[in-house]
Amino acid sequence: MGKAVVMGAGGGIGAALVRQLAERSPPGTVLALSRRRPPDLPEGVTWAGADLEDEASLAEAAALAGEGEAPDLVIVATGRLQVAGKGPEKSWRALESEALAEAFRVNAIGPALVAKHFLPLLPRDRRAVFAALSARVGSTGDNRLGGWYGYRASKAALNQLVRTLSVELARQRPQALCVALHPGTVATGLSAPFQAGVAEDKLFTPDFAAERLLRVIDGLEPHQTGGFFAWDGEAIPW
Numbered sequence: 001m002g003k004a005v006v007m008g009a010g011g012g013i014g015a016a017l018v019r020q021l022a023e024r025s026p027p028g029t030v031l032a033l034s035r036r037r038p039p040d041l042p043e044g045v046t047w048a049g050a051d052l053e054d055e056a057s058l059a060e061a062a063a064l065a066g067e068g069e070a071p072d073l074v075i076v077a078t079g080r081l082q083v084a085g086k087g088p089e090k091s092w093r094a095l096e097s098e099a100l101a102e103a104f105r106v107n108a109i110g111p112a113l114v115a116k117h118f119l120p121l122l123p124r125d126r127r128a129v130f131a132a133l134s135a136r137v138g139s140t141g142d143n144r145l146g147g148w149y150g151y152r153a154s155k156a157a158l159n160q161l162v163r164t165l166s167v168e169l170a171r172q173r174p175q176a177l178c179v180a181l182h183p184g185t186v187a188t189g190l191s192a193p194f195q196a197g198v199a200e201d202k203l204f205t206p207d208f209a210a211e212r213l214l215r216v217i218d219g220l221e222p223h224q225t226g227g228f229f230a231w232d233g234e235a236i237p238w
């Protein structure tokens with residue numbers, strides 16, 4: 001594994017990804033990006049500020065990531081479930097324009113802009129992976145429960161963006177992959193208000209989820225680009 005970039009390094013899963021990548025990579029080869037510097041960054045990890053809603057900060061972070069060796073792995077581990085301080089919508093009565101727009105800005109548009117600036121950095125001559133953390137609830141085909149309108153729809157949009165990016169990426173970099181990943185239900189700040197009804201063995205630690213996601217990433221083959229995969233490698237319907 002060469003250089004790796006994690007956007008969202010201050011989040012529950014993002015921080016665990018940084019820890020595990022730092023353990024298996026030489027010092028100086030992991031770049032952690034987040035709005036604020038996480039207090040417990042592992043030794044040897046480089047940090048830079050980046051905000052999904054500030055494209056100039058993404059361009060600056062990409063310029064830093066592009067120095068020296070090309071990154072073999074870029075993971076976007078950002079996301080937001082509660083917007084404007086409110087829980088996800090249970091009914092169409094709760095739909096609000098600004099909250100929906102915020103969900104799309106953070107969950108779909110932000111990762112797309114990360115792709116805009118980081119996909120051009122991927123090497124042309126070897127395997128590389130761009131992975132965005134999505135959520136199973138973003139699967140349109142799998143939606144039987146309803147609810148969580150903004151989160152679901154913005155993750156569905158993210159999945160479509162990932163698929164579209166993968167088509168363009170394949171023309172320039174046939175060995176590179178662009179995928180969406182579902183981490184499982186993970187004990188982080190994002191899921192904290194919704195963990196009560198989750199069976200203990202279905203609520204993963206961030207380290208378990210990160211380990212399984214990296215295992216999935218390691219096992220993906222170029223023909224699987226554009227796919228949506230769960231923490232156990234299962235392909236999720238769009």
Ligand SMILES: NC(=O)c1ccc[n+]([C@@H]2O[C@H](COP(=O)([O-])OP(=O)(O)OC[C@H]3O[C@@H](n4cnc5c(N)ncnc54)[C@H](OP(=O)(O)O)[C@@H]3O)[C@@H](O)[C@H]2O)c1
Pocket residue numbers: 008009010011012013014034035036050051052053077078079080106110133134135136182183184185186187188189190191
């Ligand atoms: N936890 C789960 O059960 C679960 C299930 C399915 C999918 N996922 C997905 O997994 C990913 C990681 O979630 P998590 O559970 O680790 O949640 P988390 O602990 O809340 O982390 C999310 C991170 O996203 C960052 N973020 C939000 N808006 C941002 C912005 N404008 N610019 C930069 N960073 C921003 C947050 O940064 P700040 O700290 O600066 O706010 C936070 O560090 C998300 O895409 C989520 O949808 C999680």
